[in-house]
Amino acid sequence: MSASEKDEAVTEDATVEQVHAAEPEHPDPVPGTEPDPAEAGSAAELREQIEETRSELGDTVEALSHKLDVKARAKEGIDERKQQAKDGVQHAKEVVSETATKAQAAIGDAAASVQSKASTAASDAQESAAQVASGAQDTAGAATASAQARAQQAGQAVEEHKVPVTTIAAVAGVLMLVVLWRRSR
Numbered sequence: 001m002s003a004s005e006k007d008e009a010v011t012e013d014a015t016v017e018q019v020h021a022a023e024p025e026h027p028d029p030v031p032g033t034e035p036d037p038a039e040a041g042s043a044a045e046l047r048e049q050i051e052e053t054r055s056e057l058g059d060t061v062e063a064l065s066h067k068l069d070v071k072a073r074a075k076e077g078i079d080e081r082k083q084q085a086k087d088g089v090q091h092a093k094e095v096v097s098e099t100a101t102k103a104q105a106a107i108g109d110a111a112a113s114v115q116s117k118a119s120t121a122a123s124d125a126q127e128s129a130a131q132v133a134s135g136a137q138d139t140a141g142a143a144t145a146s147a148q149a150r151a152q153q154a155g156q157a158v159e160e161h162k163v164p165v166t167t168i169a170a171v172a173g174v175l176m177l178v179v180l181w182r183r184s185r
Contacts, residue, residue, distance in 0.1 A: 143182040
């Protein structure tokens with residue numbers, strides 16, 4: 001504290017003491033004497049004003065004391081910032097928790113969607129496989145019938161034309177190859 005600040009503080013303290021010292025003491029009225037009603041009213045008003053002034057002065061002194069108490073004000077500031085930090089941390093926790101909940105819900109929805117799509121794809125694949133197998137059986141049956149018909153035709157042709165046995169064996173081999181080839185498809 002500089003010398004001028006000390007002088008001001010002393011002057012303020014002296015001013016407060018001077019105000020208290022300058023106030024007249026109000027002696028109790030002497031018994032048997034009645035005060036003048038006009039003076040009693042003004043004295044009561046003065047007392048009321050003095051009391052009000054004392055109250056205001058007390059508030060002012062208290063405010064100045066608080067302003068000059070740097071340590072207490074710094075502590076209040078620190079406490080306030082601590083509370084703000086706590087509030088910020090709490091808010092961050094709430095945001096993280098809310099985000100995690102939303103993420104879990106989104107993951108659950110995505111998993112259900114993937115599972116549904118996988119089930120549908122598996123069902124479609126089974127249907128396609130059944131259709132392909134049915135088609136393959138139909139084709140194999142048709143190929144077998146066709147091969148049998150050709151074999152019969154070849155047999156009739158052999159009887160009619162007396163084709164050599166090697167030709168018949170060659171035709172039968174080709175027919176067997178065709179049947180096997182169609183079955184493998």
